[in-house]
Amino acid sequence: MRVIHASYASHCSTRRKLEKRPGISYSSLIHTKTRTVHDAMSNTQASVAVNGLYKIFGGDRDQALSLLEQGRHKDDIFADTGITVGVHDASFTVNPGEVFVIMGLSGSGKSTLLRMINRLIEPTAGQVLLHGQDVSKLSQKDLVQLRRREMAMVFQSFALMEHLKVWENVAFGLEVAGVHRERRRTRAMDTLDQVGLKPYAETYPDQLSGGMRQRVGLARALAVEPSVMLMDEAFSALDPLIRAEMQDELLRLQRDSRRSVIFISHDLNEAMRIGDRIAIMQAGAIVQIDTPKNILHKPANDFVRSFFRGVDLTEIYLAGDIARRDEALIIDAGTTDLRGLLPRLRGAEHQVGYVCGTERRFIGMVSVASLMQAVESNAASLDAALLDTQPVAAGSPLSGVIQAAAQSDQPVPVVDNDGAFRGAISHAQLLQTLNQKPGHEH
Amino acid sequence: MNIENGHIPVGDAIDALVEFLLNHFQPLFDVITTAIGSLTDALASTLLWVPGWVLTLLLAALAWGRVSWRFGLFTLASLSLLEGMNLWPESINTLALVLAATVVSLAIGLPLGIWAARRDAVDRLVRPVLDFMQTMPAFVYLIPAAMFFGLGRVPGVIATIIFSMPPAVRLTNLGIRQVPKELVEAGQAFGCTPMQLLFKVQIPTARKSIMAGINQNIMLALSMVVIASMIGAGGLGKEVLRGIQRLEVGVGFEGGIGVVLLAIILDRITQSFGDAHHTSVTRRLKALFSRNTDNR
Numbered sequence: 001m002r003v004i005h006a007s008y009a010s011h012c013s014t015r016r017k018l019e020k021r022p023g024i025s026y027s028s029l030i031h032t033k034t035r036t037v038h039d040a041m042s043n044t045q046a047s048v049a050v051n052g053l054y055k056i057f058g059g060d061r062d063q064a065l066s067l068l069e070q071g072r073h074k075d076d077i078f079a080d081t082g083i084t085v086g087v088h089d090a091s092f093t094v095n096p097g098e099v100f101v102i103m104g105l106s107g108s109g110k111s112t113l114l115r116m117i118n119r120l121i122e123p124t125a126g127q128v129l130l131h132g133q134d135v136s137k138l139s140q141k142d143l144v145q146l147r148r149r150e151m152a153m154v155f156q157s158f159a160l161m162e163h164l165k166v167w168e169n170v171a172f173g174l175e176v177a178g179v180h181r182e183r184r185r186t187r188a189m190d191t192l193d194q195v196g197l198k199p200y201a202e203t204y205p206d207q208l209s210g211g212m213r214q215r216v217g218l219a220r221a222l223a224v225e226p227s228v229m230l231m232d233e234a235f236s237a238l239d240p241l242i243r244a245e246m247q248d249e250l251l252r253l254q255r256d257s258r259r260s261v262i263f264i265s266h267d268l269n270e271a272m273r274i275g276d277r278i279a280i281m282q283a284g285a286i287v288q289i290d291t292p293k294n295i296l297h298k299p300a301n302d303f304v305r306s307f308f309r310g311v312d313l314t315e316i317y318l319a320g321d322i323a324r325r326d327e328a329l330i331i332d333a334g335t336t337d338l339r340g341l342l343p344r345l346r347g348a349e350h351q352v353g354y355v356c357g358t359e360r361r362f363i364g365m366v367s368v369a370s371l372m373q374a375v376e377s378n379a380a381s382l383d384a385a386l387l388d389t390q391p392v393a394a395g396s397p398l399s400g401v402i403q404a405a406a407q408s409d410q411p412v413p414v415v416d417n418d419g420a421f422r423g424a425i426s427h428a429q430l431l432q433t434l435n436q437k438p439g440h441e442h
Numbered sequence: 443m444n445i446e447n448g449h450i451p452v453g454d455a456i457d458a459l460v461e462f463l464l465n466h467f468q469p470l471f472d473v474i475t476t477a478i479g480s481l482t483d484a485l486a487s488t489l490l491w492v493p494g495w496v497l498t499l500l501l502a503a504l505a506w507g508r509v510s511w512r513f514g515l516f517t518l519a520s521l522s523l524l525e526g527m528n529l530w531p532e533s534i535n536t537l538a539l540v541l542a543a544t545v546v547s548l549a550i551g552l553p554l555g556i557w558a559a560r561r562d563a564v565d566r567l568v569r570p571v572l573d574f575m576q577t578m579p580a581f582v583y584l585i586p587a588a589m590f591f592g593l594g595r596v597p598g599v600i601a602t603i604i605f606s607m608p609p610a611v612r613l614t615n616l617g618i619r620q621v622p623k624e625l626v627e628a629g630q631a632f633g634c635t636p637m638q639l640l641f642k643v644q645i646p647t648a649r650k651s652i653m654a655g656i657n658q659n660i661m662l663a664l665s666m667v668v669i670a671s672m673i674g675a676g677g678l679g680k681e682v683l684r685g686i687q688r689l690e691v692g693v694g695f696e697g698g699i700g701v702v703l704l705a706i707i708l709d710r711i712t713q714s715f716g717d718a719h720h721t722s723v724t725r726r727l728k729a730l731f732s733r734n735t736d737n738r
Binding site: 144 | 624633634635646
């Protein structure tokens with residue numbers, strides 16, 4: 001319960017500070033913050049809780065803190081005193097099993113923030129709680145133990161040891177922890193199997209491609225079975241195709257066994273794709289924390305909004321998000337009176353009907369034209385009238401819907417995982433969604 | 443110690459210092475003399491005890507395994523030539539002097555380089571001393587060395603140690619400083635203690651640079667050992683010196699060629715240890731083996 005109190009106290013103090021700071025809409029933050037506190041209560045304990053974390057580089061720490069308290073911008077402080085404010089009052093919690101993305105431009109302090117969590121960089125002020133334990137107060141000896149057991153890190157440049165074989169790299173964390181050679185080899189092999197690199201165990205990293213090397217980096221982190229994974233721009237050095245592949249890999253690994261992941265990125269598409277929640281950093285401070293969709297709909301300020309200018313909406317929205325059922329005509333698959341169906345179909349939206357079986361299992365679509373043809377040939381069941389349409393899964397991104405929509409004039413039917421009819425997306429609706437600007441509800 | 447005729451008596455000061463050291467630290471010099479003398483003698487007598495052809499074959503095999511079969515043949519031919527010129531004992535003596543000097547200068551130089559890489563203050567202190575050691579003409583070391591340690595092998599080895607140590611310190615320092623930051627962070631993030639970080643991450647990653655330092659150390663030692671023959675260190679240098687003193691070009695050249703051949707063999711073999719894991723003997727054999735099985 002200590003975490004919740006601390007986090008709540010910080011929430012209140014953040015509020016006081018934020019009200020003094022211009023340019024940040026607090027109303028959008030309070031929503032997030034309350035939700036975070038609430039989440040922390042619903043899960044017995046957050047994995048990582050960061051409270052009021054500061055990093056000041058060079059110069060007088062108290063002077064810098066008091067200038068920040070006065071609401072001075074970090075650029076002004078640097079110009080006047082030569083003190084660099086790396087991270088300014090960062091607070092957030094990461095829930096167990098959550099992928100938490102920290103986003104920002106280069107120089108926004110996101111890498112510094114990440115490195116303060118495992119103390120590769122010592123925080124100037126503030127708290128980092130891991131399962132309720134204050135990491136910033138640990139002795140060097142305890143810190144080493146904590147790094148060996150609880151946290152693992154994946155690096156942008158992969159940071160593999162070129163003198164070690166692939167499996168030895170994967171076993172590195174276990175080796176420094178003093179695990180017996182046979183046991184760490186077994187564990188390394190299992191982990192390499194998980195990322196699909198077992199056949200390469202005996203090779204050296206310089207014989208692998210970039211994507212494969214980062215799989216080794218990922219396996220090295222997974223091998224120590226950490227409760228928290230810190231990923232520093234882990235996929236930024238990879239080319240776009242491989243990057244998408246690695247994002248899928250991470251999501252797949254998360255499905256198999258959920259870990260808390262803190263992921264640094266400067267790529268919004270990536271953040272939207274893999275993040276359960278995103279924190280956006282600007283000039284050393286966190287300006288917004290929320291789910292990807294909420295950030296898209298209610299950006300906290302113009303800076304956040306500007307982030308979304310280049311974002312690919314077709315990757316953010318899923319078919320299930322915009323499929324609508326309220327106007328759709330649903331026809332029972334057992335109907336035999338085809339002629340009697342015609343007037344209903346003529347009156348329906350887009351003049352199409354969706355044929356469903358028991359428990360609304362989607363069977364197919366009929367149009368006025370296809371139904372008339374079936375009636376003329378005296379068909380006995382609806383089967384003869386079904387159009388040749390493939391439904392789209394609710395979980396697929398809009399890019400998939402666009403493909404389906406391009407192939408027919410009819411709305412695109414959307415089904416759930418179990419094949420139940422979820423609704424349909426008309427061409428007009430698709431265009432409307434793609435045309436929207438961030439920050440506006442559709 | 444007066445300034446006379448516009449001459450600043452730096453030399454007098456040095457003389458006084460040497461005098462002082464000789465008077466007060468003779469027991470220390472005796473200990474060093476004994477230690478280095480017995481190390482060099484042990485190395486020389488061991489290498490001479492092994493029959494020449496055995497040592498030749500061993501070195502040729504090492505050259506084949508580490509470098510290439512061509513270089514193995516070259517080593518075989520070179521060492522046979524040395525034996526053929528009746529310069530085998532001289533060559534072995536030179537080798538023993540080089541090895542003894544290298545062992546001692548690495549034992550001091552590598553830890554010093556590591557220390558300088560970890561502490562900027564040490565680096566600032568060590569740097570000018572190394573500059574001094576490297577640029578001071580090599581002959582100058584011979585005088586105090588002979589005064590402190592007498593004539594013979596020991597002062598030769600000591601002058602060689604001083605002359606050849608700087609590259610090992612410098613390149614170790616540089617190599618460790620050049621280990622990528624993220625690699626050091628990776629080591630720390632996975633829970634290395636400072637010692638583990640040094641031995642499992644920094645030194646292996648800096649290996650190429652450190653091995654280049656060791657290689658340079660050996661090369662400089664070889665060149666100094668020849669000069670050290672002037673104070674009676676013996677070996678191939680003695681032949682060169684005799685050639686000069688008697689104006690016998692042939693004798694001088696025989697010794698010279700011996701030095702060159704030894705230098706090439708030592709250089710290529712030590713260099714091969716600086717290359718990445720590719721050239722390790724086991725890997726080479728594995729590659730050979732898999733090629734054979736592929737052919738079947």
